[in-house]
Amino acid sequence: MKRFSPSGQHYPDPSMPPENVPEVTEGQTLSNESKKVKTNQSFESLFDCESLCDVILNVNDGQFLFRGHKMILGLKSEILATMLNELSSSESQSRPVLNLKELPECSMVFSRFLYFIYSGAVWLHRDYVLPLHSLAEKYQVKPLIQHCQSYISQILFNMISASDGCRGFSIDIICDIYEGNLYSDEICDLCYKVLCAKFRDLIASERWTLCxxxxxxxxxxxxxxxxxxxxxxxxxxxxxxxxxxxxxxxxxxxxxxxxxxxxxxxxxxxxxxxxxxxxxxxxxxxxxxxxxxxxxxxxxxxxxxxxxxxxxxxxxxxxxxxxxxxxxxxxxxxxxxxxxxxxxxxxxxxxxxxxxxxxxxxxxxxxxxxxxxxxxxxxxxxxxxxxxxxxxxxxxxxxxxxxxxxxxxxxxxxxxxxxxxxxxxxxxx
Known part of the structure; x- marks a missing residue:
């Protein structure tokens, strides 16, 4: 089916892994690459599709535009359901437009977030799992929150065990996770252990004085x-x-x-x-x-x-x-x-x-x-x-x-x- 992208910008294909990254399927040991997770119910064929579309999602004033379906969006997210119920369309618009303001790093993974809502599947990667988790928290998509937190925990555990298969997060990111309030106690426990094990790296970095x-x-x-x-x-x-x-x-x-x-x-x-x-x-x-x-x-x-x-x-x-x-x-x-x-x-x-x-x-x-x-x-x-x-x-x-x-x-x-x-x-x- 035809994909709708009138903004002229091409978002990454969320059905494919990141560029030049081999696939790591569910159940395999986490490596330095990406991992695909999937839940059961799927409306994948309707993702960004003209068929039955009844709303337009406008991310950051036209940076990305997606054709959406109110029933599917409201079914997977109560936050989006509330926003859609309050939405009114003007006479000049064939379909109502839902304007969304996202941080730059979150807007770049919004296609993956939306694709998960429709398909129940998402490619997780170290480089963007944190903004993806932020989107999941913002719109309270709990299955995606769980997938992201499990993936983050696995990366942190590998950092503690000095695994060569995972490069891990930077010291700055680990400090931000620990000091934030978006993550589970398990993730904060792991961040704490990583910072203790890498205390010398922390005090040698510029982030130390900002702690x-x-x-x-x-x-x-x-x-x-x-x-x-x-x-x-x-x-x-x-x-x-x-x-x-x-x-x-x-x-x-x-x-x-x-x-x-x-x-x-x-x-x-x-x-x-x-x-x-x-x-x-x-x-x-x-x-x-x-x-x-x-x-x-x-x-x-x-x-x-x-x-x-x-x-x-x-x-x-x-x-x-x-x-x-x-x-x-x-x-x-x-x-x-x-x-x-x-x-x-x-x-x-x-x-x-x-x-x-x-x-x-x-x-x-x-x-x-x-x-x-x-x-x-x-x-x-x-x-x-x-x-x-x-x-x-x-x-x-x-x-x-x-x-x-x-x-x-x-x-x-x-x-x-x-x-x-x-x-x-x-x-x-």
Whole structure:
């Protein structure tokens, strides 16, 4: 049958796979290519067809035009059914026109979306599955939502398992998925694990400084944040610096997630000697406990004193923070009282409070500040520390202490926190 495209633009043939991409049929292992899924009921022969057409779908002011059938569109989508019921045709039009405004990336896959409504089949591919999912969510086509989410989950799982058959999404896209509210908990769990496994790639990208406060806090609480502790410390302070974070409670809630016993004792010496955390009492206690650990970790009688999350090496996966558990703990309205919650963890020498993912909340307010002017300044004491004798190796049963490949960055992080302590000291009471 004749296809209707008076706009002059040619949309991709949705019945065919993407160009130069081999077919992967239902049931086969997902590769780097596309995959076709199909449901039972089909009106494929009527897709963009003149026969029985009773409505014109106008996407983005004539970018794409499709001949549609109200009964089929309304049957598959209640959103479209409502829009079609409210549609009125003018005397100059032989058929009513439904004008649709879509994002550019969504308009380019609208033909595949519409083809699924008629046929129940769609070609899924990594490059456009996300805008296709957005269309399915917008018009509440639930079978397509399920197909897209299953495909996205499979890609993310392959990224975690380091499968060579799937290239996966970029770090920017994974962050957007995690911080959005369009995806299932399963997909957000997988995104969380991918970001933990690829934490080094994330902090090296421009996307790191654009991450929300909640995402940064969640990652620092994870057992599998894949980086040395000094790298985690410096990346956290770099994020605070770039976002000009000046709220004492928000700064402290990030710093308590650093596992200070895993830092090199040279760094701990500087932190304690210079009183970096004097206005962050919970963090100061954690640093003091870390110093005690390095002093007495070889004493058999002291082993029971050094247990908990603070003394646990980041080696195993942890599930994504539960969005239904303690959702009020990290909300902007209650962060001012977070010190009371942290006292419990400080006394047990471990910060065990679960991370919280709040899908509908806004990130904490970013406050302008001048506390970063001396960030790049290195103290003379730290130069002398670099000449100190290295710490002896830890016994096998204790957390290992990683080397310090970025001494300058650790010093910068310490200076940032010290400046922040001075500026926020008046609010410590």
């Amino acid at each position: 929300s406060w909640h995402l940064v806090s969640d990652l620092l609480k994870c057992d599998d944040c894949n980086a040395e502790e000094n790298v985690i410390l410096t990346s956290a302070t770099e994020w605070m610096k770039k976002n000009q974070l000046a709220d004492k409670n928000l700064i402290e809630d990030i710093l308590v997630n650093i596992r200070y016993p895993l830092l090199h004792r040279k760094v701990l010496y500087q932190l304690q000697k210079n009183g970096i955390f004097k206005n962050f009492p919970q963090v100061q206690v954690l640093v003091e406990n870390a110093v005690r650990y390095h002093c007495f970790k070889d004493v058999p009688e002291a082993r029971d004193d050094f247990v908990g999350v603070q003394f646990t090496k980041r080696t195993t996966y942890r599930s994504r923070p539960n969005s239904t558990e303690n959702t009020s703990m990290n909300s902007p309205e209650t962060l001012s009282s977070s010190s009371q919650n942290l006292n419990i963890s400080v006394h047990s020498q471990a910060h065990c409070s679960p991370a919280v993912f709040i899908q509908n909340s806004q990130p904490p307010q970013i406050v302008q500040s001048q506390i970063y002017s001396n960030l790049l300044h290195e103290s003379q004491e730290y130069h002398r520390l670099q000449e100190a004798v290295p710490a002896p190796p830890s016994p096998p049963m204790q957390p290992s202490v990683s080397a310090i490949p970025h001494m300058y960055n650790v010093s910068s992080a310490a200076n940032y926190v010290q400046n922040a302590s001075v500026q926020t000291g008046e609010r410590s009471s």
